[in-house]
Amino acid sequence: MATDNTKAPTLGTASKTSIESAEMRREHDLLGDALVPSSAYWGIHTLRAAENFPITGVPIGHFPDLVRSLTMVKLAAARTNRHLGLLPADKAEMIESACTAILSSRKYNEEFAVDAVQGGAGTSTNMNANEVIANIALTLAGHAKGEYQILHPNDHVNMSQSTNDAYPTALCLSTLEGVKSLQRALQDLSLALKDKGAEFSDVLKMGRTQLQDAVPMTLGQEFEGFHVTVSEDILRLGEVASLFNEVNLGATAIGTGINSDPSYAPLVVKELAAISGHPLTLAPNLIEATSDMGAFVLFSGVLKRIAVKLSKICNDLRLLSSGPRTSLGEINLPARQAGSSIMPGKVNPVIPEVVNQVAYLVIGHDLTVTMCAEAGQLQLNAFEPTIAYCIMTSLRMLTAAIDTLTIRCIKGITANRQHCLDTVNNSITLVTALGPTLGYEACSHIASRALIENRRVRDIVLEEGLLSETVLDDLLCVEAMTRPSRRST
Incomplete structure (x- = not known):
């Protein structure tokens, strides 16, 4: 040369x-x-x-x-x-x-x-x-x-290859490899949440629906719920990732296998399985497999599901830690950096915030994958590179964000135990526990008085002589409200 x-x-x-x-x-x-x-x-x-x-x-x-x-x-x-x-x-x-x-x-x-x-x-x-x-x-x-x-x-x-079989096969393999790190990160997060669930199992607090007081629960139950929802995604991820074990290597240009030996396709897939350690199989119809991006659409949807659920958890963490003195303030997130250039002492929930933003990017990538998959024509999808970019970037970002959330946030969370208990004792919605005994209308009356007069439910019930103190103490036992407790009379 x-x-x-x-x-x-x-x-x-x-x-x-x-x-x-x-x-x-x-x-x-x-x-x-x-x-x-x-x-x-x-x-x-x-x-x-x-x-x-x-x-x-x-x-x-x-x-x-x-x-x-x-x-x-x-x-x-x-x-x-x-x-x-x-x-x-x-x-x-x-x-x-x-x-x-x-x-x-x-x-x-x-x-x-x-x-x-x-x-x-x-x-x-x-x-x-x-x-x-x-x-x-x-x-x-x-x-x-x-x-x-x-x-x-x-x-x-x-x-014996074309881009149209070598490239998508490589994308399948790289996804199978990339998903391992994401599964490991999710497993670490799940265990950290489970540990917090155990640690906070005796912390009584108010549950909330639509941002309004609902009924008592434990902070441990809340974190155990986070643990379960993350654990479910580990299973879903594995199920969908298995679709990438089916590859079109040997299809060459459009799936007819032109310029390859008749026995090449099954042999090369078997060889690739041995090299990669993945149980790869040859797609039964190479024409279909060469143009179809369905597995990537489904997998991207699972990544979006993970992102949405993580973002919801992070929304909850930001709400539960809000304040620290003038809002919910039920938990403390570990302080990681100064929160303001003008307000001294302010600390922001930066770790949940960054996970929220990663989730939004992954959700956007999912829409892009959908559009790219839909845009394929005839025997090939010309937009596989952007599908690949979105999938690989989402895998990488999600893995990094989950590791950051686990290490820099979840493991360092503490509970404001007394504050949580005080909110329960002052809550009007404790009257819900009296419903099976007094009925809905009577309880509505008690709740209305408690709200208007800024008084405790217990005091109004006793004042009106609706129940004895002994029966009332039994019905308003907060610990009992955190589990099924109604019995027939």
Whole structure:
């Protein structure tokens, strides 16, 4: 390959180290020649894509699970093509060496340089992977980058593949990998909430509906409810993620398997399952599987469900800790930073607030995934890159937000026990417990008097001689109100 001492053209999101190199190599594609930094493992197709798509500033290398998944797909393909006699052993070994190098270290991640959001249904991502693997393989074998007559990105690394099966298969794999971290984070949060439920099991407080006093409960019951709702999502996440075990690898361009051996598809999926450790299966209808984004829509919906429920919990935490002196003030969130540049001593619920905002982003991503999935046409969905970006970003943000909530907030929450008890004793809605004995109308009268006269329910009942003190004490036992206690007479 010719070497030039001119500077590289601007390259969007690609590695700064690469584009600042003075040494260049010349590569060729259907549009003509272009200069690529000699230090870069990517090539001309990556260069074109980076110039065309300076969109988010987030390269695909920002998502290590996607890089690993793409690499595993290429490794499985090379092994299968070698087994079928389609790929010479020496070239298969070169590809295997390169893939092993990528899988064993993150040092090559910056070479996956194209923007995550791109036109072309992921072709740029696939080309980027092909070029990086080819050039790593060439250098490991003692050749120069760009000597594609020895090992070609498309003819050899991409053999028996199309972007339209390699890319979505990699997305399925990367989602399966990414969901592990989210499940772990949810499990940690669930356990922390359960611990708080036990710690606060004897803290009596008022429950509220529509922000109005309802009936007594314990703070422990409230946190146990949080624990259960998070635990449910761990199960739902696992159920839906299992859909990604079905892949379309071997479909090639549209699902017909053109340019692949008749036995390639089942063999390559079996090989990929062995490499990845996931129980992958070949989709029963590759035409359908190549164009359908249903699994991503459903999975994104579960991420939205998690986000909505987390946001609701954080809303409750902010309300329960509000004040600290002029509002509910039932719990104390751990102070993490000064809350105001003008009001000394103010501390804000910054951890729940940031989780709220992450939830809003995830909800927005879900709508985007829905629109992208709906916009597919005929045998392919061209908008898979944005689906991938939204899913992977939501997974990453949710995981980080949940870890932050668990470590920086939930574990440090304390209860204002006496204040909680005082609100119960002063509540008018204690009269609810008298309903089975006195009836709705009489209790309404008592509640109205208590509210107007600013008096306790107990005092009015005794004043009107409606019940004896002994019976009243039994009926107004707050602890009994936190569980079913009505008995037949």
